[in-house]
Amino acid sequence: MGTRGEVEGAQAEIRRRNLSRLLQELHVSRPLSRSELAARLHLDRSTVASLVAELAARGIVQEHHRSNSIPQSPGRPSPVVELRRDGPGALAIDLATDWMGAAVVGLGGKVIVSTRREASLSNSKPEKVVEDLGSLVRPLLASLENGPRIVAIGVSVPGLVRSEDGRLHEAPALGWRNVPIGQLIRNEFADLDVPVFVGNDADLAASAEHLRGSGRGTTDFICIWGEGGLGAGIVVDGRLIGGSAGYAGEVGHVTVDPDGDLCHCGARGCLESVVGEEALLRRSGRNPMGGTAAIEDLIAAADRGDKAALSALAESGRGLGIGIAGLVNIFNPNRVSLGGLYARVYPYVRAPILRELEKRAMPAPRAMVDLVTVRLGNALLLGAAELALAPLLNDPAIMSLQQEPAPSDANDVPETFASRAPGLLAQG
């Protein structure tokens, strides 16, 4: 049912896709036996054996036989496939307004080592920030023993990132504009000689939460992220949306009150200017630039029952509810998750948000949406690692072969039949 050229192209593509699916399954799951993998991926066991042999030869997975398990089915026990601890991993970096963080993250979202320094990055020179980052990260890398080989760097920044080349177009909260942050970081870590990928903080948080946290199992998921500014990462039909250049998700600058307060962006009544961190602090009588410490103080006051604190939080909740109701009408999501600042103040904003949803979201989409908070403590770093590891997960063959693949089972098609016998694509 197809010509030879068609079939040959298909072969390579199907192989790549199946390698990718198998690695992705181990990445989001746990160690799995070959037969579990076969069942989950709807592949036969000999195909799974051949795929696993290739991933092992590329230094990504290893197999072992379960020692003290009771055989659940007759026949040979199926070996268990797991990600190698010394396999490929990412250096994840998180640049925020009030801190910088870094971690080495292996496949499977395993954080091997991490570090964080509290420091205001706002209005610092990008070159100086990257230099400081170098001094923070080098001891971390030096401490790695038997850890992952770093194959890429992922960076989270609170701003608009051009997807094409990772250039930071604008990060108002940092006071940065048009900064080649990926290039600066690549130069700082030139000795690693790996590609650098840069993403927007809310997008990365959404991607990590969708994979492993509060968005798991949903198809349509919105993660609202407030940390200084306010943005969202939006997953539609399982995929994070980027827009035509990567700037999508700037829900903080949707107008919710046309004659409201002036926003940093120059417009009036943006969601961020109504319910962002500064507005919340100002409304509660605190210094709008007080940052994390002021927010902690506000929460402590609310915990004591302070009326001004409670009323400021309720007002922010109302504004946030108006914004979320709009997103529910636009996207019909399964779940909306609040992260950053909004996760910390959730007990105080939940009720007013739900009230506005009741009033403003259409009944049909409202009836099917959950409101929750993020679950991962380090969504930004995990999201940055996902971004860095995506090319590998999409095509595991970018890891070079460290050895010949192990001989496969008797009923496997020989590993190399296609390249050795180009005229013969499969044999009976």
Next chain:
Amino acid sequence: MGTRGEVEGAQAEIRRRNLSRLLQELHVSRPLSRSELAARLHLDRSTVASLVAELAARGIVQEHHRSNSIPQSPGRPSPVVELRRDGPGALAIDLATDWMGAAVVGLGGKVIVSTRREASLSNSKPEKVVEDLGSLVRPLLASLENGPRIVAIGVSVPGLVRSEDGRLHEAPALGWRNVPIGQLIRNEFADLDVPVFVGNDADLAASAEHLRGSGRGTTDFICIWGEGGLGAGIVVDGRLIGGSAGYAGEVGHVTVDPDGDLCHCGARGCLESVVGEEALLRRSGRNPMGGTAAIEDLIAAADRGDKAALSALAESGRGLGIGIAGLVNIFNPNRVSLGGLYARVYPYVRAPILRELEKRAMPAPRAMVDLVTVRLGNALLLGAAELALAPLLNDPAIMSLQQEPAPSDANDVPETFASRAPGLLAQG
């Protein structure tokens, strides 16, 4: 590089995908020679010949040799492949507040016959509307000579449609709630014995405009549709978004003024209640329920320079600009297209929309978005036809074989090798 089961599954899947790609190319393009098809689809000529033979045997395409063309390359002239006029097609139906329309549409988006009846459907019983529709459509079907075979019915409705089963959850403008409109139409046209697919009007307009009109060539496209109500069809990375149940795109119910006028939906200050047809008519001093006639009267007044008309239109433009700016920040689209009412009043709302975009959309996404109007005169019917024909375009083999495929070229792989010789997948 793969086991036998892997390859066999891949074969059928690749064949289906290539048949689909080839038919899709003819569907959005024009008649193309085999060599043009090979170049556009990156397939070799023998594969294209085999695919075309199958589509011809299924009664979808036909081939002819160009008669009076000058050969552009040495060798045999490549036959031209075109969609058959008597091939598969759709019955497209458009139920709006002020009219009902229908058309028979062939592959390629070719409208063969169409009809329309002006009639207020608001608050009519769905059963009565469908009966009237039957009396409108029967003569149309009877007039078809040598036209397409109708393989599916597509229906556009101004309301929330559950994607799973096409049930109309709610159409406020029609006063309908929870109507199994697809089933009613299927019963009315039981003699055709074809499936019925139902979609939201703005979604269908967006899909047709993206394929053949103002959104052609874009990846991220928003079509704002105002006809009675106000909604949008939103294309993200080439695909129309539906949300978890198909209710996405209800931008008319995003709050733009928290304390604004009460909307039909029960909330205050929705975009629709601020800039929809009724608000525009009321603001200009006309009967808000005046419908199309009142809108024409308003436009005529504006054309004469009537101040009240111009000011009402400018105010609607401002509100619409606020809403569109939010969508630009959320979606970072290449293009926003205005349809329905907003296309008709475009000359009067364009400037105020652009002013709000300038004030409220972030500079980076704003710089890359165009504002235009829809181009197709019949986007709803064409979109309904696309919806109906999508299963066929995705898998052309659902059309049964009318004859054995024509003998293929000498260097083709025999058509039936996979089924006749299951152990042997391809031969050299």
